[in-house]
Amino acid sequence: MRYARVSAGGRAVWGRVGEEDVELLSGSPLEAVDRRTPDDPGLTVIGTVPRAEAVWLPAVVPPVFYAVGLNYPRHIAHCGAEVPVRPEVGYRANSALTGHGSPIVKPAAVTGRFEAEPELVAVIGRTLRNATYEQARASVFGWTIGNDVSARDWQHRDRTFWRSKNSDTFKPMGPWxxxxxxxxxxxxxxxxxxxxxxxxxxxxxxxxxxxxxxxxTRHITVRPGDVLWMGAESTCRIEPGDTVDIEISGIGVLSNPVRPEGNSA
Amino acid sequence: MRYARVSAGGRAVWGRVGEEDVELLSGSPLEAVDRRTPDDPGLTVIGTVPRAEAVWLPAVVPPVFYAVGLNYPRHIAHCGAEVPVRPEVGYRANSALTGHGSPIVKPAAVTGRFEAEPELVAVIGRTLRNATYEQARASVFGWTIGNDVSARDWQHRDRTFWRSKNSDTFKPMGPWxxxxxxxxxxxxxxxxxxxxxxxxxxxxxxxxxxxxxxxxTRHITVRPGDVLWMGAESTCRIEPGDTVDIEISGIGVLSNPVRPEGNSA
Structure with a gap:
């Protein structure tokens, strides 16, 4: 099953994505999933929009937005970093999220490398604390795609990733x-x-x-809707005028045009 | 005016705090403030609870949770750090929030210094991008108090602050x-x-x-409900059995007991 958030009548509405249409749903499948199975979240269809006309929003607005940094051996070697000996996460900000099809805006103040990072995203469906590996497996509601857009000069110069990875539009997530x-x-x-x-x-x-x-979850309660971005093996430069597509087979394609700041197109 | 979030009938409800009672409100004053003044957010009173019986929740659940690190000259000198030449922020996680009166739980795995950090918190009331200093002043809806509870061994050892500052209950915020x-x-x-x-x-x-x-806001759109924790000048050790109070004159007192992990009291 594919679930998305789309804009309908000026509101964000959950939808079930079919080949031709998106069926708009009466509620969130994530809030229902603790009680039912993902395929029967107990939601009713309140409308339909043709898939070609859908305006895609970020696949979910997470209560907490976790992001993994160094997690692919080739990327770690490329960075000259040490292979992590235990899993450690960071955070990203919801203010940076944007949907499939919406522009990534390159700030005028960015002069160094401006890059796309293609990432698998786990979307959590259950409340979880002190989880076993099997409980962790069972807690994943589904999977989406993230682009961890990064401005490298800011990333290397600033004390935190606040603007290098969290400026407006730097976190496309979707399509579903x-x-x-x-x-x-x-x-x-x-x-x-x-x-x-x-x-x-x-x-x-x-x-x-x-x-x-x-x-x-040894230390933190994870909840439905939380997302975990899994890092990237490779990255590449992007510039205004480009269209950047991230495909994960079996999931879909997250596609976003890149625009310069100040261009409202 | 003092606004709080309290638990009523198992739900989180906004309230207006008086000397004796908390008046429960029909909605969020933060969502109304773009249209009206803070003192007249156009909300109706739907009930009352005696203030002494109120169960206080985090004063707000922010869309984005900003936190300042080094911001008080004495604290910077104490850390042996350089005085920042420009304002830089980090993020904290909503999963760590807890309310006035609720316990701070010290994890069993924490062996080093476990500390309280008393912080002023600005709560944003308007959508803001490319703000002037005067627009930034006008965007603050009100002020609350935060305790940036920190486990120093994790803070110094981990690559990020994910568990040192974001374990469950590590971010009391309130009372209002x-x-x-x-x-x-x-x-x-x-x-x-x-x-x-x-x-x-x-x-x-x-x-x-x-x-x-x-x-x-040169890079990021700030929105109503976002919070900005302003850092601390001094910190102190806390241990299970303690009660830690942070008072900011003119705002109030944020008080939390400290409990050991595994003790549900």
Whole structure:
């Protein structure tokens, strides 16, 4: 099943995505999932929009937005960093989220490398504390795609990632949440203007999402709607005028145009 | 005016805090404030609870939770750090929030210093981007108090602050939002079991909240309900069995008992 958030009548509405249409739902499948199965969240259909006309919003607005940094061996080697010995997370800000199809705005003040990072995203469906690995596996509601857009000069110069990774529009997430996929057996492909810039096995991670959830929930209660971005193996430069697509097989394609600041198009 | 969030009938409800009672409100004053003044948010009273019986929740659940690190000259000198040359923020996680009166739980795994940090918190009431200093001033809806509870061994050892500052219950915030106070002209006092451990001028900051909002909104849209924790001049150790009070004159007292993990009292 594919669940998305779309704009309908000026409101954010959950939808079930079919081949031709998006069925608008009476509520959130994430709030229902503790009581029912993902395929029967007890929601009613309140309308329909043609899929081609849908305005996609961030796949979920998480209560807490977790992000993994160094998690792919090739990326770690590329950064000259040490392989982490335990799973550690950071945070991103919801203010940076944007949906599939919406522009990534490159700030005028960014002069260094401006890059896309293609990431698998786990969307949590259950409340979890002191989880076992199996409980962590069972807690994932579904999977979506994130682009951890980064301004490298700010990333290296600032004390935190506050603007390098959290400026407005720097966190596209979508297009939807896929509940029926073996996410770690897929391939992640990054394209700019249709040209492949990176492709890697999605599951080739130092620690998998369940390892992270076991570690996080030793100290922190994870809740439905929380997201865990899993890091990237490869990145690439993007510039205004480009269209950046991230495909994860079995999930979908997250596509966003890049615009310069001050251009409202 | 003092606005709080309290638990009523198992739900979180906004309230207006008087001397004897908390008047329960039909909605959030933060969502009304773009249209009206803080003193007339256009809300109706739907019930009353005696103030002595109120169960206090975090004063607000912010869309984005900003936190300032080094911002008081004495604290910076104590840390041996350089005085920041521009305002930079980090993030905390809503999962760590708890209300006035609720326990701070010290994890069993924490062996090093476990400390309280008394902080002024600005609560934003307007949507803000590319703000001037005066627009930033006008955007603050009111002020509350935060305790940036920190486990120092984790803070120094981990790559991020994920568990050192964001474990469950590590972010008490409350008891309420005070809209009528000159917050930067107050005194912050930290007490453990009634004994004063620190007292400092609340406004003795390197950069004030408006400086931060000007800098943040160069890159990021700030929205109603966002909070900005302003850092602390002094900290002190806390242990299970203690009660830690943070008073900011003109705002109120945030009081929390400290409990060991595994003790449900």
């Amino acid at each position: 949440i896929e509940t029926d996929v073996d996410a770690l057996a897929q391939t992640t492909t990054l394209r700019v203007n249709g040209e492949v810039r990176a492709a890697f096995p999605t599951g080739d991670m130092v620690f998998d999402p369940y390892d992270y959830l076991v570690e996080i | 939002i005070e809209t009528d106070v000159d917050a930067l002209a107050q005194t912050t006092t930290l007490r453990v079991n009634g004994e004063v451990r620190a007292a400092f001028p609340t406004g003795d900051m390197v950069f004030d909240p408006y400086d931060y909002l000007v800098e943040i």
